[in-house]
Amino acid sequence: MTTRLVSMDKIAIKQLYEVPQHFDTVANWIYEQWWKKPGNTIEVVKQPLREHLEKKDFPLTLVALEGEKPAGSVLLIENDGISELPDLTPWLAALYVAPRFRRQGVGPQLVQALEQHARQIGYKKLYLVATDRVSFYKDLSWGIYTKMGGKTGITIMHKQL
Numbered sequence: 001m002t003t004r005l006v007s008m009d010k011i012a013i014k015q016l017y018e019v020p021q022h023f024d025t026v027a028n029w030i031y032e033q034w035w036k037k038p039g040n041t042i043e044v045v046k047q048p049l050r051e052h053l054e055k056k057d058f059p060l061t062l063v064a065l066e067g068e069k070p071a072g073s074v075l076l077i078e079n080d081g082i083s084e085l086p087d088l089t090p091w092l093a094a095l096y097v098a099p100r101f102r103r104q105g106v107g108p109q110l111v112q113a114l115e116q117h118a119r120q121i122g123y124k125k126l127y128l129v130a131t132d133r134v135s136f137y138k139d140l141s142w143g144i145y146t147k148m149g150g151k152t153g154i155t156i157m158h159k160q161l
């Protein structure tokens with residue numbers, strides 16, 4: 001197996017509406033990682049994601065690209081389905097880096113690009129749901145907002161922009 005390092009200056013970040021040819025790839029990543037279960041089809045992801053094909057500031061999906069190849073994606077959305085915290089908004093969600101691009105800084109680059117975009121459109125805070133990746137986000141200066149659901153629970157994290 002060969003190790004392949006991506007030089008960060010080769011990674012570009014675009015909005016999904018600029019690269020609609022990658023819609024199916026992004027939907028598939030999200031479905032396989034979080035939504036594939038009995039009773040769900042990929043439509044459960046595609047239906048809300050179609051809104052992100054429109055040219056607008058919010059909600060949106062950012063896609064990391066190495067040349068023409070999609071390397072990862074992340075979403076900025078109004079609510080990540082935490083019904084106990086309906087007033088918190090907006091959320092960074094569904095951060096995903098394709099396996100062969102991992103451990104090379106693509107994830108942090110996507111998070112920082114999303115933070116910058118959220119700041120530019122006027123948000124002062126950003127939230128996310130972390131399952132087992134709390135330290136990844138702590139390294140990017142996110143803090144713990146609250147923990148939910150006991151031992152197997154999730155951690156809500158936040159960052160001042």
Ligand SMILES: CC(C)(COP(=O)(O)OP(=O)(O)OC[C@H]1O[C@@H](n2cnc3c(N)ncnc32)[C@H](O)[C@@H]1OP(=O)(O)O)[C@@H](O)C(=O)NCCC(=O)NCCS
Nearest residue numbers: 095096097098101102103104105106107108129130131133
């Ligand atoms: C979590 C995820 C987005 C991280 O993206 P990434 O681009 O690989 O992020 P980084 O480049 O910072 O690398 C993360 C890991 O590589 C390590 N790393 C980074 N650069 C490295 C290097 N040059 N050499 C060795 N290790 C390195 C980091 O310490 C970190 O270690 P860990 O995986 O053991 O925690 C990615 O693994 C992923 O998509 N996972 C599946 C979906 C998911 O869990 N999303 C987060 C939801 S909360």
